[in-house]
Amino acid sequence: MCLHLRAWWRWAAIDFARAPSDMRSMARVEIYTKDYCPYCRRALALLAAKGVDPMNYEISMGGPRRAEMIERAHGGTTVPQIFIDGVHVGGCDDLMALDAAGRLDGLLAA
Numbered sequence: 001m002c003l004h005l006r007a008w009w010r011w012a013a014i015d016f017a018r019a020p021s022d023m024r025s026m027a028r029v030e031i032y033t034k035d036y037c038p039y040c041r042r043a044l045a046l047l048a049a050k051g052v053d054p055m056n057y058e059i060s061m062g063g064p065r066r067a068e069m070i071e072r073a074h075g076g077t078t079v080p081q082i083f084i085d086g087v088h089v090g091g092c093d094d095l096m097a098l099d100a101a102g103r104l105d106g107l108l109a110a
């Protein structure tokens, strides 16, 4: 019994020690992409490098999702269009610029 408790406590102590970094929540990221688009691939690669798994709306075929993107992006018709916690960030260049300015990590950490 005593051994069992000690084992549990050791497990719990290790887990709690890791909790602050492991349990950090991330912002909700949405990206509208087309499958042939190199800018989309660049943006997705940067997000993946940041550990972000975005909601990816594939709009190669157009349709209502594309119309939704244009409305949310205030008329922007190119892909990608990226949103962090519902806020329009822009395209790939804008995402890269945010990262270069050291501001992307803060936006991604909710």
Ligand SMILES: N[C@@H](CCC(=O)N[C@@H](CS)C(=O)NCC(=O)O)C(=O)O
Binding pocket: 034, 036, 037, 038, 039, 040, 077, 078, 079, 080, 090, 091, 092, 093, 094
């Ligand atoms: N500067 C933009 C360039 C985006 C761009 O030119 N995307 C192309 C696809 S790679 C596009 O949307 N072209 C018009 C279209 O496919 O309707 C960015 O960084 O996101």
